[in-house]
Amino acid sequence: MNNIAPKLSREQYEENFAELHPAFTPVAATAEANRCLYCFDSPCMKACPTHIDISTFIKKITTGNMKGSAKTILSSNWVALTCAKACPVNVLCEGACVYHAKGEEPIQIGRLQRYVMDWYVEKGMPQLFTPAPKNGKSVGIIGAGPSGLACAAELALMGYEAVIYEAKHVAGGLDTHGIAPYKMKQQDSLNEVKMVEKLGVTIKTGIRVGETISVNELVRKHDAIFLGVGLKTPTRLGIPGEELNGVHDALTFIEKVTTRKWNLVDVGKRVAVIGAGNTAIDAATEAKRLGAEKVVMLYRRSEKEMPAYEFEFELAKKDGIEFQFLTTPKRIFGNGKVEAVECLKMELGEKDSEGRRKPKPVPGSEFQIPIDMLIKSAGQNIEETFLSGIPGLKTADGVVVVNSETLQTTNNKFFAGGDCINGGKEVVNASADGKKAAHGIDNFIFGRGK
Amino acid sequence: MVDLSTDCGGIKSPNPFWLASAPPTNSAYQVCKAFEAGWGGAVWKTIGAPVMNVVNRYAAIDYNGQKIIGLNNIELISDRSIEINLKEISETKKLWPERAVVASLMVESDRQIWHDIVKRTIDSGADGIELNYGCPHGMSERGMGSAVGQVPEYCSMITEWVTEVSTIPVIVKLTPNITDIRYPGRAAKKGGANAISLINTINTIMGVNLDTFEIEPSRGGKGGHGGYAGPAVKPIALHMVSEIARDPEINLPISAIGGISTWRDALEFILLGSSNVQVCTAAMHYGFRIIEDMIDGLTNWMEEKGFTSLDQVRGKALPNITSFGEMDLLYKAVAHIDEKKCIQCNLCYIACEDTAHQCIDLLPKDGKKQPTVREADCVGCRLCYIVCPVENCITMVRKENGGKPKTWNELVKELPQPMSLEDLRKFQHEHGIEIH
Numbered sequence A: 001m002n003n004i005a006p007k008l009s010r011e012q013y014e015e016n017f018a019e020l021h022p023a024f025t026p027v028a029a030t031a032e033a034n035r036c037l038y039c040f041d042s043p044c045m046k047a048c049p050t051h052i053d054i055s056t057f058i059k060k061i062t063t064g065n066m067k068g069s070a071k072t073i074l075s076s077n078w079v080a081l082t083c084a085k086a087c088p089v090n091v092l093c094e095g096a097c098v099y100h101a102k103g104e105e106p107i108q109i110g111r112l113q114r115y116v117m118d119w120y121v122e123k124g125m126p127q128l129f130t131p132a133p134k135n136g137k138s139v140g141i142i143g144a145g146p147s148g149l150a151c152a153a154e155l156a157l158m159g160y161e162a163v164i165y166e167a168k169h170v171a172g173g174l175d176t177h178g179i180a181p182y183k184m185k186q187q188d189s190l191n192e193v194k195m196v197e198k199l200g201v202t203i204k205t206g207i208r209v210g211e212t213i214s215v216n217e218l219v220r221k222h223d224a225i226f227l228g229v230g231l232k233t234p235t236r237l238g239i240p241g242e243e244l245n246g247v248h249d250a251l252t253f254i255e256k257v258t259t260r261k262w263n264l265v266d267v268g269k270r271v272a273v274i275g276a277g278n279t280a281i282d283a284a285t286e287a288k289r290l291g292a293e294k295v296v297m298l299y300r301r302s303e304k305e306m307p308a309y310e311f312e313f314e315l316a317k318k319d320g321i322e323f324q325f326l327t328t329p330k331r332i333f334g335n336g337k338v339e340a341v342e343c344l345k346m347e348l349g350e351k352d353s354e355g356r357r358k359p360k361p362v363p364g365s366e367f368q369i370p371i372d373m374l375i376k377s378a379g380q381n382i383e384e385t386f387l388s389g390i391p392g393l394k395t396a397d398g399v400v401v402v403n404s405e406t407l408q409t410t411n412n413k414f415f416a417g418g419d420c421i422n423g424g425k426e427v428v429n430a431s432a433d434g435k436k437a438a439h440g441i442d443n444f445i446f447g448r449g450k
Numbered sequence B: 001m002v003d004l005s006t007d008c009g010g011i012k013s014p015n016p017f018w019l020a021s022a023p024p025t026n027s028a029y030q031v032c033k034a035f036e037a038g039w040g041g042a043v044w045k046t047i048g049a050p051v052m053n054v055v056n057r058y059a060a061i062d063y064n065g066q067k068i069i070g071l072n073n074i075e076l077i078s079d080r081s082i083e084i085n086l087k088e089i090s091e092t093k094k095l096w097p098e099r100a101v102v103a104s105l106m107v108e109s110d111r112q113i114w115h116d117i118v119k120r121t122i123d124s125g126a127d128g129i130e131l132n133y134g135c136p137h138g139m140s141e142r143g144m145g146s147a148v149g150q151v152p153e154y155c156s157m158i159t160e161w162v163t164e165v166s167t168i169p170v171i172v173k174l175t176p177n178i179t180d181i182r183y184p185g186r187a188a189k190k191g192g193a194n195a196i197s198l199i200n201t202i203n204t205i206m207g208v209n210l211d212t213f214e215i216e217p218s219r220g221g222k223g224g225h226g227g228y229a230g231p232a233v234k235p236i237a238l239h240m241v242s243e244i245a246r247d248p249e250i251n252l253p254i255s256a257i258g259g260i261s262t263w264r265d266a267l268e269f270i271l272l273g274s275s276n277v278q279v280c281t282a283a284m285h286y287g288f289r290i291i292e293d294m295i296d297g298l299t300n301w302m303e304e305k306g307f308t309s310l311d312q313v314r315g316k317a318l319p320n321i322t323s324f325g326e327m328d329l330l331y332k333a334v335a336h337i338d339e340k341k342c343i344q345c346n347l348c349y350i351a352c353e354d355t356a357h358q359c360i361d362l363l364p365k366d367g368k369k370q371p372t373v374r375e376a377d378c379v380g381c382r383l384c385y386i387v388c389p390v391e392n393c394i395t396m397v398r399k400e401n402g403g404k405p406k407t408w409n410e411l412v413k414e415l416p417q418p419m420s421l422e423d424l425r426k427f428q429h430e431h432g433i434e435i436h
């Protein structure tokens, strides 16, 4: 890469990646918890995809019953620590808090949840649940991301043998390898993995199903399979110059940043990021925090169509990220190493099937931006090749087709959840899916319930 | 021009705010500093019999993040000598001639000892004497403080010993640790008191440590009851002050004490008949500077309401106090929810459903559920009104019933006695009141 940005001091890195929402002190937590109205049938609880009984766990903080509070949280959400730090709370629980209707600041639910989960981790994660006696049935879980962890934990609690197969050498999925370090530490995710293991779940890392072990073998070994495989690494842009040194895909770059060994991660002085989703924003802000002088985001539609959350956009602007809307990369120039990206201006045409106006290039509008590094983040897809190896499994619109009640796929032994069924949402959705699928599986195996 | 000056049993002060006899008035240094800040008077920390204090004297209840909703103490009276205290009273009075300096006294129940200390106090130049019949810990075990206040006979006897030699006004300070505050009040009157001050602190145990099983606060493993004060006791004090104010047998000026932190609190007591007020916990929480807003706020309120002196305000709320038997049984009001203000926290719903009269329904509205009062079944208990977190969202709406008011005392005269449930039901039915 040309013009690698100078490395920063340890202190500077720590400052740049300092937590956006620092921990509460006990006094502040209690004061905030006491502000909660303890609503009956509360809207915040409905807005949380895992339906944590929020008013109850907050009430328990006020009485000093931290253990009870942790149990209330975990009984709904097995990755509640990650969620507490990474959930987009203002569009979920906090967005639904009745204080908005009162014209006041909502309760800081995420930070309170974190306060409880931090306490739980600090106490060494004591066992809060007693798994049911073994029922002799076994479920294989593919993927140790939040959906797989949640599914496995729930199954273990119900008495199943739960075995997770994870391709990477470290479990946790994107919780471990994706979430921005100023939101949470990798160690938080690893703690959560440990917690799930403590429930009796076996996690086999370094095993890629379909390669290390065949799908058929898994089917023979287990009574049911859960697919929590997430999405695969970004698609190619399909433009000339993509192979140049200095072109990175966002996820690989972000994964390096999550290790917190920031001095080992090279960034260019001038960086362009392609895309404007939450991942693209993360990549841009992380590049900036690593010391890049200038980071510009290129997005082919306008600000209005931007898929990133409003607060992520705000964060990026605060970090000094520049935005080039209605701009698409045409080719990347460089002599072995990236030197510039040639872009085309776009204009918005008719609406597509989703009602978004389709961008189309403005002829002759080419211009160049000199850069040292280019980060691609233009969407992710399901792993079609792997999934097509599962007999009878249907996909549609880029996701695995499931029954929305049971999360059973079109192959009745296979269930699925998380990013691979929703096309990429949040950790909390994956967590909710994992739990739901566990009950779908239980119902399938024992014919219980509905 | 608003005049805030007051006269309580012959003791004058430029404003009604006095510091109560407590640690804020331990010394001349403190009282002078308080006067500089603007306090109208100070009742010196009680002086008298020799004492020795312990550590960890205070404990407080915090509520919902609010510090010191109630304060408990086991401090004894001043541990400095009578000589030093009287000397400092003397010096303070000379420096601040127009402020009220009152000496609080407590000695053994011996006529000669009382005579002696009263004379020395008069010589110091103090404006008046307050008799501490209230201290509920330490001193009471030695036959002083509330041990006197709880026995009306002792109360009048000691008051008499004091008034028979005193040439300056005598205030008797009462303990609330008694069933009917009027009895010691009448005893003080009988003993010749010029004014009554109340309340002293309330017996309390502040808490138990769940790890050590010690009483909070622990003094070397041991604790015990102390005297409770601060915002939490204000309603108790308001009631007791009103009882003294309304008792025709007493008819003495009142210096009100108990949970007064702001000018608003002070006004409530004045509206219930007190001449002035005394403050302790609020000053201990924030320092003497709170006097600024007390004077400022009271002055502004008086101006706004068009009052020029506190005499025009004093006792104005007393005629509105009555007994249950005199309240209109047919006054009807029902809860009403302002749906525009409602934030749908459903606290009113669950309160009414579980613990009142099951008359709030959750009715579908715009895809949400809207709590709605079934007026016909609302008994008007006001529980929903007090749990609702949104100001003016729930109101108790007066319902005309067309009929004349009827009090319990009148009803007792009209219905055959002893009153039967059947007769009462008939009366209720005639007036559209059904008991479910």
Ligand SMILES: Cc1cc2nc3c(=O)[nH]c(=O)nc-3n(C[C@H](O)[C@H](O)[C@H](O)COP(=O)(O)OP(=O)(O)OC[C@H]3O[C@@H](n4cnc5c(N)ncnc54)[C@H](O)[C@@H]3O)c2cc1C
Binding pocket: A086, A087, A088, A142, A143, A144, A145, A146, A147, A148, A165, A166, A167, A168, A171, A172, A173, A174, A175, A178, A179, A180, A183, A207, A208, A209, A210, A228, A229, A230, A231, A251, A254, A278, A279, A282, A383, A386, A417, A418, A419, A420, A424, A425, A426, A427, A428, A430
């Ligand atoms: C950069 C980035 C930042 C994000 N930030 C946030 C955030 O701040 N807050 C938030 O709520 N969400 C965030 N998300 C989204 C969130 O991480 C995902 O929605 C969530 O992790 C999905 O969970 P999952 O279990 O479905 O899949 P993943 O977390 O992707 O886990 C899938 C796992 O399956 C493994 N796997 C895949 N195929 C195989 C196979 N064949 N054999 C064995 N193992 C396999 C993978 O190695 C991986 O570990 C972010 C996502 C990205 C990409």
Ligand SMILES: Cc1cc2nc3c(=O)[nH]c(=O)nc-3n(C[C@H](O)[C@H](O)[C@H](O)COP(=O)(O)O)c2cc1C
Binding pocket: none
């Ligand atoms: C609305 C209300 C009604 C009460 N009615 C009675 C009663 O009928 N009989 C009784 O012994 N105590 C009654 N009490 C007193 C309570 O039993 C209890 O002693 C008192 O409220 C103190 O407890 P608390 O601080 O937990 O409220 C009542 C209290 C309230 C608030």
Ligand code: SF4
Binding pocket: A047, A048, A049, A050, A051, A052, A054, A077, A080, A083, A084, A085, A087, A089, A092, A093, A094, A109, A110, A113, A428
């Ligand atoms: S899991 Fe996320 S959405 Fe649910 S309560 Fe916690 S922070 Fe809010």
Ligand code: SF4
Binding pocket: A035, A036, A037, A038, A039, A042, A043, A044, A045, A054, A055, A058, A096, A097, A098, A099, A107, A109, B345
């Ligand atoms: S909506 Fe807000 S106030 Fe009500 S329970 Fe939830 S967090 Fe508390």
Ligand code: SF4
Binding pocket: B337, B338, B341, B342, B343, B344, B345, B346, B347, B348, B349, B371, B387, B388, B389, B390, B393, B394
């Ligand atoms: S308590 Fe008040 S704000 Fe809450 S639901 Fe009832 S009326 Fe609405």
